[in-house]
Amino acid sequence: MLYICYMKDFFAQFDFQSNLLFENLSEPDKQAVENVMESLVVKKGSMLFFECGIPTGIYQIKKGKAKKFKRGFSGEEQIFYIYTTDDVLGYHALLGQERYQDSCEALEDLTVNFIAREDFLRLLNEIPALQQKLIKNIAHEFGVLANIIAVLAQKNQNSRLALFLLLLENRLNRNSPTLKGIDLTRDDLANLIGTSQESLGRSLKQFKELGCIEIDKRNIYIKDKKQLEQLLQVKID
Amino acid sequence: MLYICYMKDFFAQFDFQSNLLFENLSEPDKQAVENVMESLVVKKGSMLFFECGIPTGIYQIKKGKAKKFKRGFSGEEQIFYIYTTDDVLGYHALLGQERYQDSCEALEDLTVNFIAREDFLRLLNEIPALQQKLIKNIAHEFGVLANIIAVLAQKNQNSRLALFLLLLENRLNRNSPTLKGIDLTRDDLANLIGTSQESLGRSLKQFKELGCIEIDKRNIYIKDKKQLEQLLQVKID
DNA sequence: TAAAATATATAACAAATGTTATATATTTGT
DNA sequence: ACAAATATATAACATTTGTTATATATTTTA
Incomplete structure (x- = not known):
């Protein structure tokens, strides 16, 4: 027996959506x-923080982007999320009252809003809606990681x-009206x-030849979304 | 700059440890x-439950094992955890007040203890230590999934x-004094x-030839842990 | 601005994994 | 216990990915 689940917004399956954490609060709460x-x-x-460090508070990125990663037991860094404007991060360890489970590094100069540990814990007590939303978001993020696991385990490199x-x-490019392209190092x-990195280069070259992307310096511009979706075998939106 | 983290128990990095959820409670709470x-x-x-279903309660497995999986967007099942005796599961969706994000299927006849939604939510209110432990465990599980992502992305099939x-x-075989071997279908x-499945078969054959495992029917018996650790390039315990 | 350091591109070859096909073993249902 | 269905084992070949090497481009630093 196969249960087919109504497909929610495609991107939401892979997006922590922590940029919405402080949305929908009442004006006084905000x-x-x-x-x-x-x-x-x-x-x-x-x-911003690193694995095994003791949490001091949480961060909301207001400008720039950051990578969250963990080192595998052989020491190589595995990035599992790129945070950007309005994303909130660092609350898992705080809520669980334990050390950070992963590391977060600024990929460019960041402007962030910091909330100290005690202030944030107090806010959670004073604003039940916020606590509820936070727990809901952590449950959502759990599903996101499971989806990423499925992709890494099942899809080939081009997909x-x-x-x-x-x-x-x-x-x-959530908040940017102009196309900015994707600006990460090849390594990241x-x-x-x-x-x-070398194998990625090969795939990028194939994509260029297919005409679905263009590259300028390190920037990658998407030229043909439909073709990328075909490579994925998924119809988006 | 490289931060080296004190390596906690190797297995704990990949184990949800939800079997400990009801441990260390006071006798009346228990x-x-x-x-x-x-x-x-x-x-x-x-x-036990399936993706997009509405949560009715949580389960503790008392006998048998179950697989938790999610379908990738092309529909193939991706198992990301095998639960066994004493493991507690199904609380993410309950706590987040949303639908299940994944599915759980019995791999053999199970004996489970079920706690209905309202009872469990009431217990969480009445026993702060339980609520704290649950949130802590969810944060821990987040780290486990991140570790699994690192392994799937970085390690080859034999590792x-x-x-x-x-x-x-x-x-x-946590609770079993006798060696029982690993009893899963090749597909799972x-x-x-x-x-x-075919590619897995090739790796199993190599492992047999190396002498680190033995196979009887579908059961896989580990014969040489040290050799498996070498394949992993990790020293355990 | 020039030199040094770092990042990127590409090719050739090696190794790992996917795929298809077929044979055999085991389990399930009657 | 038997037939049918399902699961497992294995091989040959195709494809993908990893690895090593070298050249070029870009960024950083003095």
Whole structure:
């Protein structure tokens, strides 16, 4: 017996959606959150937090992007998420009262809003809607990771690349009216889709020849979404 | 700069540890939990719950094992966990007040203890230690999924097989004094490590020839742990 | 701005994995 | 216990991916 699940928004399956965490709060609640936020600048290459560190608070990115990764037991870095504008991160360890399970590094100079541990825990107590939403989001993120596992285990390299290009374009250019392209190092992109840099290069070349992407410097521009969806064997939207 | 994290128990990195959820409660609390449990028998092949279903409660497996999986967008099943005796499952969707994100199927006839939704939510309110432990466990599970992602993305098939054999032996024979071997269909094992049944067969044959496993019917017996660890390039314990 | 360091592109070859096909073994249902 | 259905084993070949090597481009630093 096969249960077919009504397909929700395709991108939502792979998106933490933590940018919506402080949305839909009442105005006073939203104010209370903003009152405890402290704006910080984080330099490219520095860590917001790292595996086994003790959590001091949570972050909302206001400008720039950051990679979340974990090291496999042989030490190689595995990126499993790219955070960008408005995304909130760092709450798992806080809520679970344990150390960070992963690391987060700024991929460019960031502007972030920081909420200190005690302030955030107090907000959770004072705003039940926020606590509820946070727990709901963690459950959602669990499903996202399971979906990523399915992709990595089942799809070949070209499919994975097509998927992540579509996801990254959707996520990174969420708030930008102009097309900016996908701007990650080849190394980071390879670590995200689970392959080597050289092998990724081969796939990118194939995609260029097919005409579905264009490359300028390190930037990757999507030229033909439909063709990428075909590589994925999925109809989106 | 490289941060090296003190390596906790190797198996814990890949184990949800939800079998410990009701441990370390006070005697009255443990009694309260047991009072609302209802013992059920679930036939091999039937579903404890499935993706998009509405949660009715949680389960603790008392005998047998079950697979948790999700379908990728092309419909193929991806197993991401095998549950066994004492494991508790089904609480993500309940806590997040949303539908199940994944499916769970009995791999053999199961004896389970069921706790109805309202009873469980009431217990969480009445026993803060339980709620805290549950949230902590969900944060831990998040890390486990991230570790599985790293393995699937970075390790070749033989390494993945070696790892999952060690994990399964450790998890499935937790409470059994006699060696029982690993008893999964080739299909399920292939879906767990992310390969095809035929290709899995080739790896199993290699492992047999190396002498690190023996096979009887579908059962896989580990003969040489050290050799499997070498295939993994990891020193365990 | 020039030199050095880092990042990217590409090709050739090796190794791993996917796929198709066929034979045999085991389990299930009557 | 038997037939049918399902699961497993194995081989040959195709395709994909990993690896090594080298050249070029871009960015960083002095």
